[in-house]
Amino acid sequence: MxxxxxxxxxxxxxxxxxxxxxxxxxxxxxxxxxxxxxxxxxxxxxxxxxxxxxxxxxxxxxxxxxxxxxxxxxxxxxxxxxxxxxxxxxxxxxxxxxxxxxxxxxxxxxxxxxxxxxxxxxxxxxxxxxxxxxxxxxxxxxxxxxxxxxVKSLVFYNKAAWDKAGYKAPESIDELNALTEQIKADGGTPWCMGIESDTATGWPATDWFEDLVLRYGGVDTYDQWVSHEVPFDSDVVRESAAEFEKLMFTDGNVLGGRKSISSTGFADAGYPMFDKSGPKCWLFKQGSFIPSFITEGAGVTLDDIGLFGFPPAEAGGDNPLLGGxxxxxxxxxxxxxxxxxxxxxxxxxxxxxxxxxxxxxxxxxxxxxxxxxxxxxxxxxxxxDATDFRFDGSDQMPGEVGAGTFWKEMTAWISDDQDLDTTLKNIDDSWPSS
Known part of the structure; x- marks a missing residue:
């Protein structure tokens, strides 16, 4: 429904x-x-x-x-x-x-x-x-x-359950990884994730990559990547892919597992955070528009939703913001x-x-x-509080990439239909020559 x-x-x-x-x-x-x-x-x-x-x-x-x-x-x-x-x-x-x-x-x-x-x-x-x-x-x-x-650099959670568990907002990507492991050790499933969006399936994955490239590469490298001066098949994108893979593909990290991500609706993915028996998943990275979907789909109020900013690469370091x-x-x-x-x-x-x-x-x-x-x-x-703002990268790329191969190839990789090497090469090859 x-x-x-x-x-x-x-x-x-x-x-x-x-x-x-x-x-x-x-x-x-x-x-x-x-x-x-x-x-x-x-x-x-x-x-x-x-x-x-x-x-x-x-x-x-x-x-x-x-x-x-x-x-x-x-x-x-x-x-x-x-x-x-x-x-x-x-x-x-x-x-x-x-x-x-x-x-x-x-x-x-x-x-x-x-x-x-x-x-x-x-x-x-x-x-x-x-x-x-x-x-x-x-x-x-x-x-x-x-x-x-x-604002896109946000992670949402069930506020009451979070406070009861005593979790703290991470201040770096390493701390985000540690939080993920702690939730799993406590018997929970850390991440809610879905990228299904009809003909736009895949776009939530591009937001993840944009946030990670922005953090690992900084704003200058991010700008070069968006303009394809830095290709998809590059160290900074591969570093971002490795972090995404660690969080999303590790057994027990995502509700339903890796195979469910591409078939789960981008908004539907967050509703299980508010299951009456307790969170079925705990962390949901999405944009500032998503609370209205959650309140409607999960039958909760805005007061029930907590959030923190997607953390910087290093605590106390540059803290850029992805948005639109x-x-x-x-x-x-x-x-x-x-x-x-x-x-x-x-x-x-x-x-x-x-x-x-x-x-x-x-x-x-x-x-x-x-x-x-x-x-x-x-x-x-x-x-x-951000140190710098950068606009959604896929919205700045040529349409055939940003709203085309970037979505499609991320979906194929996440679905385990192809490897990362093929994914990055396909996106690079799709970039218009002029």
Whole structure:
């Protein structure tokens, strides 16, 4: 039943995306870049409606003493839709894009305008998590400003059972391995793990690898790996694979064993943590969106869920964060559009959205008391304590790799259908030549 529910969500997303493409013409009527009232600035985004509403409220307050009107619109499948609109020269004034690779494509088409002279970059460098501005920087210029984020370097657990057992959050990967062994010695199954996600099966494994490469290689090597200057068949990826293999493939470490991972739904995997007889598995590495799935699927509340940040390679060392989010891109260089973009760089953007949505600000100065619950505030604080931020790697790789062979080959390896050598070679060979 739970797996069916997960698949239904995926099917609805596909249907919505298809609908968005069929309604492109209608949406275009309000695009700021294609004409219309010069004092109305249109912003498109695909974030949850409560975030849209909160952003609208905040921007309305900033615009109250001006003659500007800011019109925010939620659209589906914005990555494809915006490319269609660029071709038609009928874009909104600003768009929030969820993938840096798409921002780069927009820049390559000459459709985006740099933000270096629009926003206060030195001030943003002080208020934002280190590395967030790098995410939207191309050829030395800032084109995409992270407006809201999600956090991926997280491990969730059953809070009551965890506290009763007296376990402590690990401060290094070695301590994570020790915790895994301790849980097993205590008679438990350490890890919950599933990578099944319909046509996107495999993506949770890529998040694991991205986090491990980020820790073992550091941010520079991670960036080189994402751009394929460092290949998949490299020492740092093999080191990451060895750690993944130790945690996920060792007998007794994962509920259902290695063979179950590829057939277990990415969200369903976490529900057994809250079995009425006690945790069937104890640790669940996932992103900041997963608590809503757990509360629904396991019938618990947010107060029942505990978490810690995925630990650094060494205690006290660099503590990078893997995440995602939406980048504001300027598609119209009018003074009005620039003013709204400047408002969107306000560190307090999200003040109205945070209490009623999944919004997480990329600004370390953001008031964490505004988040709707302690769990969200804790996820945000983990992000703010990071030494550096890096965007999800597969979202930056060419589509045929990041959303293709990376998923597929990880699934084949995890399923024990092929060895690691073949897996890494296949991904490298799939990389486009230009």
């Amino acid at each position: 739970r797996l069916t529910s997960t698949r239904r969500r995926a099917a609805l997303a596909v249907t919505a995306a298809a609908l968005a493409l069929t309604t492109t013409g209608c949406l275009g009527d309000s695009g700021g870049g294609g004409g219309g009232d010069s004092n109305t600035v249109t912003v498109w985004m695909s974030v949850d409606q409560p975030i849209v509403d909160g952003f609208q409220e905040h921007l309305d307050k900033l615009a109250a003493d001006t003659d500007l009107t800011v019109k925010l619109e939620k659209v589906e499948n914005i990555n494809q839709l915006i490319m269609t609109k660029i071709q038609a020269n009928d874009t909104p004034d600003i768009a929030l894009i969820p993938q840096p690779g798409v921002v780069g494509d927009i820049v390559d088409r000459g459709a985006a305008f740099p933000l270096d002279d629009v926003v206060d970059v030195p001030a943003l460098e002080q208020s934002m998590i280190p590395g967030t501005l790098d995410t939207g920087t191309f050829d030395g210029k800032l084109y995409g400003l992270l407006a809201q984020m999600n 989010g939406d980048l504001a891109v300027l598609l119209n260089d009018s003074d009005q559009a620039k003013q709204v973009m400047k408002w969107m760089s306000d560190p307090e953007l999200g003040t109205e959205a945070a209490p009623k949505s999944s919004f997480i600000s990329p600004h370390t100065t953001f008031d964490t008391s505004l988040y709707p619950d302690a769990l969200t505030a804790q996820m945000a604080q983990i992000a703010y």
